[in-house]
Amino acid sequence: MALKRMEWDLLLEPYRFNKEGDVFKPTVEPGRSPFSKDQDKIVFSSSFRRMSKKTQVHPMVNNDHIHTRLTHSVEVGSVGRSLGNIVGAKIVEADAQASFPSHYVGEIVQAACLAHDIGNPPFGHAGESAIQDWVSGKHSQLLSKVANDGKLTTHQLMDLKAFDGNAMGFRILTQLEYDSFKGGMRLSFPTLAAMLKYPWKSTHTEEIKKNKFSCLYPEVDIMNQICLKLGMLKRGDDRWARHPLAYLVEAADDICYNFLDLEDAREMRIVTLKEIRNVCDPLHTDDSKYLTYLDKENISDRRKIAYMRGKTIQVLINCVVETFMENYEAIMSGCFEGSLVDASCKKCKEAVDNADTLCKNKVFKHHRKIELEIGAYNAIGQMMDAFFLAAKELHECSGEFRSFKSERVLDLLGVKQPKKGQNLYEILLPFIDYLSGMTDNFATHISQQIQGQAVPDVTR
Structure with missing residues (x-):
């Protein structure tokens, strides 16, 4: 049973x-x-x-x-x-x-x-989207054909x-x-x-x-x-x-990323202290020490934000704990839907939603971030082009012949390079493993090398 x-x-x-x-x-x-x-x-x-x-x-x-x-x-x-x-x-x-x-x-x-x-x-969610779009766009017809031929599930x-x-x-x-x-x-x-x-x-x-x-x-x-x-x-x-x-892991991430993204945005002068306070202050209306500290003039914005962050995270932790226990039987029965933050009290949920809205409207749309993400998107696309060509040649090769470039691309994987006779998924997956493990610096370096640009050597 x-x-x-x-x-x-x-x-x-x-x-x-x-x-x-x-x-x-x-x-x-x-x-x-x-x-x-x-x-x-x-x-x-x-x-x-x-x-x-x-x-x-x-x-x-x-x-x-x-x-x-x-x-x-x-x-x-x-x-x-x-x-x-x-x-x-x-x-x-x-x-x-x-x-x-x-x-x-x-x-x-x-x-x-x-x-x-x-x-x-590499490159955060822009990198994730670049891989998805590359597969779903440029080579989707070929991959679908391979799948229809029974060579991919x-x-x-x-x-x-x-x-x-x-x-x-x-x-x-x-x-x-x-x-x-x-x-x-x-x-x-x-x-x-x-x-x-x-x-x-x-x-x-x-x-x-x-x-x-x-x-x-x-x-x-x-x-x-x-x-x-x-x-x-x-x-x-x-x-x-x-x-x-898993609900607590998700909640810890939800608590951190929006508020710490705002802290970074203030460091980069994308948002103001006042805008962050508009998000956090409603959680602390009963805390006179909080308001007194933030109204002092001889304290730097960086220290004020650190104080605000600590106080805000503590309120959200207490709220998430309460929400978990309120929904304990539903969680243990596997029928709780959504996240703990979404199910939390109105005041806490609004604070997280407001932080998310501020990030989407000002942080994620900042011109520097947009410019660099376009570059990152292209860098990943160029690597995927080279990886796919090598994978396709290995998959379709009837003898030992492959182009010099594809041989060298395969050699990038070292002992983990795929073997002839595997299906296209099994050949591509080690390339995806390799790409996912890259740092931003190394991904930039490899994409530049693939384009033939002379750049200094870097160590992964």
Whole structure:
């Protein structure tokens, strides 16, 4: 009989894959939980380190105060840990079936937050859109023909057309980093499940009318094993209800990105302190110390914004915790829809919505960001042109002949280059892996080299 409610004794079991692909539960070491191990594995990985040179919102800036994907992920992890610790204590107190160390929740959520953007390509969401548009535009007819000839599955075709950094992140953690295709990082199942913001495959995007997914074709069995082992609720073939802690990971990201984007925008003089105060002040009408501090004239804008940010994040954390507990049974039953921030109190939701509106109207439309994103878009398109030509030649080649350029493009992948005899998806995917792992600097360098421009050598 199918489970009707998820249970914590399964949801927090620290299963992992070993190098042979078998599931096991390791012995817990004194003083070091399985989930703090996950954090260490993520933080020491090269994929995590490369996020220091990947765009969060503002590409290629010289101002060292501006967030990168790395600093954003660390801050989301900090907020996630606070959310998890508070929620964990409340669950243990309120749910008679919950008997686990409450700090485990904070550790899992923090680990998942640290890794939540690890699959994003260079240049932020502009890079993600560039890959999607390239596949759906320039070569969509050829890919569709290959699919119709039975050489690509519908799932494989949709993976390419709807490329998503969330799915690439899951692939990095479970396949690419550390032990390639032998368990990857071998993180615990609860951490991986908490990071599965969209626990379904690309072909479900049309069905649920949401163009997001967290699992590429080669990782479907991995996702299913994780979800099944943790007792998550099935919603169809290769589709699951979220792990309850995925809502906290999402909320930590929601809390951080809009308000910290505004902090960056003030640093770059795109928005004013007054505009940020118009967003945040309504959350603090009962806090006289807040208003007194911000009205002082001998304090810099940077210090005022840091103070405002801390106070605002604390209010939102408390609100999200309350919302989670109010919707606890719906979450545990897999029927809670939407995000915790969207379901939060009117005042908090309005503040987040107003921050989002200000970002869309002023930050995302700033001329510098637009100019650089157009350049980034073209850079990725040029790389994809070269990668696809090499993939197409390898796929169609009947002998050993390939053009010199395609041979050299294939050689960029080193030991991970695809082999003749694979289908077009299997040949293209290592190129997508390679591109997704690039920093902004390295992507710029490779695209310039492909165009034949003489540029100084850089080390990835």
